[in-house]
Amino acid sequence: MCVINLKKISLIVFLFGAFQLSAQNTEVYYDSYDFIEKMLVGKTELKFKNAVFAVEKAYNDMLNIEELNKEINFLVALTNLTSMSDIITYEKKDKDIVIKHAGIFRVMCDSIIIPLDSTHIFIHSPYTYDFDDPFGQKDWSSMFVSKLLETGKGNCHSLPYLYKILADELEIPCYLAFAPNHIYIKSYAESTGWYNTELTSGTFPVDAWIMASGYISIDAIRNGLFMDTLSTKQAIANCLVDLAQGYQQKFVRENPDFVIKCCNTALKYHPTNVNAMLTKAEAQKHYIDLQMKKQNVKNAKDLFTDKIIAEMYSDMEQTYVRLHQLGYRRMPERMYLEWISLLKNEPNKYINKSIQTIQKK
Amino acid sequence: MGIKGKYFLILAVFLTTTNNLLGQIPVVEAPKPPTMFTVPIYNNPTPQARQSNPFPNVPNSNNHNPLEMYERDKHELQRRNAELYKISHENDNSNSNNIIQYDLPSQLGRRGTEYYQEALDKLSKMLRGETPLNLKNAVFTVENAYFENHLNYSNYNKAIKYLAETAKLQTMQDGRNWNNPITKNVMLFRAMADTLEIKVRQKERTSVVSYPMQYDFEDFRGEEDWSKMFVSKLLFANKGQCHSLPLLYLILCEETGAKANLAYSPSHSYIKFKDNSGNWYNLELTNGRIVTDAFVVGSGYITAEAIKNKLYMEPQTKRQVIAQCISDLAMGYRHKYGYDSFIKQCVDSVLKYDPNNLGSWMIKSNYETQRLEYVVNQVGRPHPDILKERYPKIFELFENRNAIYRKIDASGYREMPKEAYEAWLNSVNEEKERREHDEKYNKVLRLVR
Numbered sequence: 001m002c003v004i005n006l007k008k009i010s011l012i013v014f015l016f017g018a019f020q021l022s023a024q025n026t027e028v029y030y031d032s033y034d035f036i037e038k039m040l041v042g043k044t045e046l047k048f049k050n051a052v053f054a055v056e057k058a059y060n061d062m063l064n065i066e067e068l069n070k071e072i073n074f075l076v077a078l079t080n081l082t083s084m085s086d087i088i089t090y091e092k093k094d095k096d097i098v099i100k101h102a103g104i105f106r107v108m109c110d111s112i113i114i115p116l117d118s119t120h121i122f123i124h125s126p127y128t129y130d131f132d133d134p135f136g137q138k139d140w141s142s143m144f145v146s147k148l149l150e151t152g153k154g155n156c157h158s159l160p161y162l163y164k165i166l167a168d169e170l171e172i173p174c175y176l177a178f179a180p181n182h183i184y185i186k187s188y189a190e191s192t193g194w195y196n197t198e199l200t201s202g203t204f205p206v207d208a209w210i211m212a213s214g215y216i217s218i219d220a221i222r223n224g225l226f227m228d229t230l231s232t233k234q235a236i237a238n239c240l241v242d243l244a245q246g247y248q249q250k251f252v253r254e255n256p257d258f259v260i261k262c263c264n265t266a267l268k269y270h271p272t273n274v275n276a277m278l279t280k281a282e283a284q285k286h287y288i289d290l291q292m293k294k295q296n297v298k299n300a301k302d303l304f305t306d307k308i309i310a311e312m313y314s315d316m317e318q319t320y321v322r323l324h325q326l327g328y329r330r331m332p333e334r335m336y337l338e339w340i341s342l343l344k345n346e347p348n349k350y351i352n353k354s355i356q357t358i359q360k361k
Numbered sequence: 362m363g364i365k366g367k368y369f370l371i372l373a374v375f376l377t378t379t380n381n382l383l384g385q386i387p388v389v390e391a392p393k394p395p396t397m398f399t400v401p402i403y404n405n406p407t408p409q410a411r412q413s414n415p416f417p418n419v420p421n422s423n424n425h426n427p428l429e430m431y432e433r434d435k436h437e438l439q440r441r442n443a444e445l446y447k448i449s450h451e452n453d454n455s456n457s458n459n460i461i462q463y464d465l466p467s468q469l470g471r472r473g474t475e476y477y478q479e480a481l482d483k484l485s486k487m488l489r490g491e492t493p494l495n496l497k498n499a500v501f502t503v504e505n506a507y508f509e510n511h512l513n514y515s516n517y518n519k520a521i522k523y524l525a526e527t528a529k530l531q532t533m534q535d536g537r538n539w540n541n542p543i544t545k546n547v548m549l550f551r552a553m554a555d556t557l558e559i560k561v562r563q564k565e566r567t568s569v570v571s572y573p574m575q576y577d578f579e580d581f582r583g584e585e586d587w588s589k590m591f592v593s594k595l596l597f598a599n600k601g602q603c604h605s606l607p608l609l610y611l612i613l614c615e616e617t618g619a620k621a622n623l624a625y626s627p628s629h630s631y632i633k634f635k636d637n638s639g640n641w642y643n644l645e646l647t648n649g650r651i652v653t654d655a656f657v658v659g660s661g662y663i664t665a666e667a668i669k670n671k672l673y674m675e676p677q678t679k680r681q682v683i684a685q686c687i688s689d690l691a692m693g694y695r696h697k698y699g700y701d702s703f704i705k706q707c708v709d710s711v712l713k714y715d716p717n718n719l720g721s722w723m724i725k726s727n728y729e730t731q732r733l734e735y736v737v738n739q740v741g742r743p744h745p746d747i748l749k750e751r752y753p754k755i756f757e758l759f760e761n762r763n764a765i766y767r768k769i770d771a772s773g774y775r776e777m778p779k780e781a782y783e784a785w786l787n788s789v790n791e792e793k794e795r796r797e798h799d800e801k802y803n804k805v806l807r808l809v810r
Contacts, residue, residue, distance in 0.1 A: 193664075193771070208660070208661040218668055222669055228669065349659075349661060
């Protein structure tokens with residue numbers, strides 16, 4: 001018997017691209033910025049997929065977007081195929097939408113086996129969580145959808161992004177939502193109301209799980225910092241934060257202008273985007289610290305003769321104050337992994353039972 | 362033995378007179394309020410009332426669920442509808458030409474309803490700002506309407522003053538400053554949740570012991586006897602549930618000039634207060650604990666939407682709590698007379714002042730369902746498509762009812778099964794929660810100056 005694994009097809013592209021970069025490529029970043037901003041101001045169609053690939057292309061200019069689109073189209077076709085067989089029992093008005101969601105979930109979290117003829121079967125394996133480098137510290141491209149498509153391994157950034165891209169292609173509503181250091185999927189079904197899809201573990205956790213991280217204050221929820229749905233426009237605006245973070249990874253952080261520009265635009269369309277606020281304030285802090293070292297002063301106020309620094313400092317301070325007021329608390333990375341594993345350790349408490357019963361095993 | 366016997370007698374009278382109110386045709390006889398609150402007076406100590414607890418200790422496995430009252434309503438509704446349906450079906454052919462009644466038959470001619478009208482007027486005046494917002498009076502008004510004006514205000518008032526006095530005397534006995542608002546918060550909590558022993562002046566070796574209020578496991582949802590939910594019942598029996606206990610605490614705060622807020626969680630309510638450094642404390646009066654937000658959320662039935670829409674965990678203003686009293690009034694009316702437009706009048710006035718009041722939305726949805734069933738039965742329960750075509754006005758009622766259900770769903774409300782509620786409230790006894798309580802309780806005691 002012969003098994004075809006489609007993921008291998010575009011694997012080679014990535015291996016060569018990543019490390020031969022130089023400072024000249026900042027221009028690519030400005031191009032990607034313009035590309036995304038055009039969507040936000042309404043000059044071009046809002047398309048999350050294109051924004052994501054623009055961000056990844058900026059980091060890795062060897063990326064073959066055509067290939068990626070092909071791969072996405074293939075996954076869409078596979079989802080459609082999966083949705084046609086009766087994978088779930090659900091009989092409400094929004095049946096068509098819910099079944100497609102189930103299809104995407106199946107494609108991403110389960111093996112799909114399709115007999116091709118008497119001697120060939122086609123297997124599509126599930127995407128898995130990358131425990132080696134969940135925060136992209138070793139290699140920033142671990143955060144990327146393109147990396148996920150190539151290696152079949154992703155994290156809480158690339159997995160929900162891929163889900164959202166597939167849902168957009170299938171034209172069904174699907175929303176990204178933030179938790180501390182985390183992104184997950186929120187969807188609406190008539191029978192259950194809002195429900196969460198957690199792709200890092202392939203489960204449907206209840207809201208209490210996200211709150212159990214311990215770093216979500218009630219105020220943070222009230223103010224829409226966490227656990228609120230992002231519109232497609234806000235999700236695209238968030239791509240600018242990804243762009244800024246990729247830029248920081250690739251180039252030395254001496255000049256914060258580009259990062260600040262990205263974050264400010266993101267905040268214009270999504271004023272409570274917690275990542276944008278943090279990324280911006282941290283870039284400013286880093287820059288001011290650097291200047292203090294350079295000029296050998298101990299107090300930041302000594303630099304305020306430079307008006308730009310004075311303004312930057314007060315902007316940074318305001319952002320931190322605002323973050324605190326909105327209810328943001330910093331979550332240590334160790335806590336993050338402990339929290340993610342709660343779903344495995346205490347499934348009875350945190351898994352949405354009403355959905356587990358809908359999903360056929 | 363004397364006092365014990367008296368207590369049981371009162372209870373027995375109480376139960377026998379009111380437990381048939383839930384019957385399909387409510388008995389018109391006025392329910393009798395508890396006729397006496399045994400309140401000891403400190404100058405002339407007769408400490409018998411609180412010295413011995415007339416009720417046996419019940420193991421701590423409790424549950425209570427006011428929101429489930431609404432769930433129960435649904436079943437009651439279904440039962441009634443089935444009957445209505447039967448009746449209307451019998452007359453199906455003869456009825457078809459009659460004029461359709463679009464409103465449920467009014468109960469307002471029946472005995473005792475006038476007290477409800479009066480009570481609604483009184484509470485509405487408070488909400489409109491024509492009279493001062495006074496929770497003690499508001500709660501009394503609601504409960505007195507149920508007892509058709511037979512509740513004794515002076516006894517009710519005395520019992521409240523007694524508790525406030527207990528907290529105050531204990532504070533002074535401990536050499537603390539009663540005028541500090543946070544001290545009041547903590548000491549009132551202790552008066553309700555702790556055993557306090559107050560020495561009587563001039564009489565050495567004599568003291569009055571105040572025992573913690575207990576959770577009432579018997580008919581805690583007021584199914585058989587709605588007055589079980591009442592603060593007046595809590596005052597005379599020293600036992601209550603998550604409806605009456607937090608309300609009494611708020612009344613005590615009002616009485617002594619302390620500040621605290623009510624907050625809701627699924628099928629539950631509890632107290633929040635803030636210390637001078639801005640930290641919030643959650644008082645869980647059903648078991649005398651101080652709990653974390655994580656515990657409240659841990660029920661698993663609080664969604665992000667519900668928090669964002671301020672359904673749960675949001676400190677309620679006094680005006681909101683008094684608006685909620687109108688919702689309680691509507692529930693009492695429903696228990697005595699069933700659904701009619703008075704209920705709608707009540708919930709609409711609540712929602713006018715507090716558009717996020719979940720309880721009122723639930724009552725409203727039940728009212729609209731009952732009304733729809735009543736109207737639809739008159740035309741022989743046709744399919745909605747036929748309704749739309751032939752009875753557009755009824756179809757509008759149908760759409761309207763569905764819109765309310767959708768609104769409740771979208772607000773983030775999730776039905777919490779009774780078992781889940783029980784398990785959650787019990788989880789307060791888990792090691793982790795116990796530690797949290799001890800830590801917070803000690804912290805809170807240090808706030809007492």
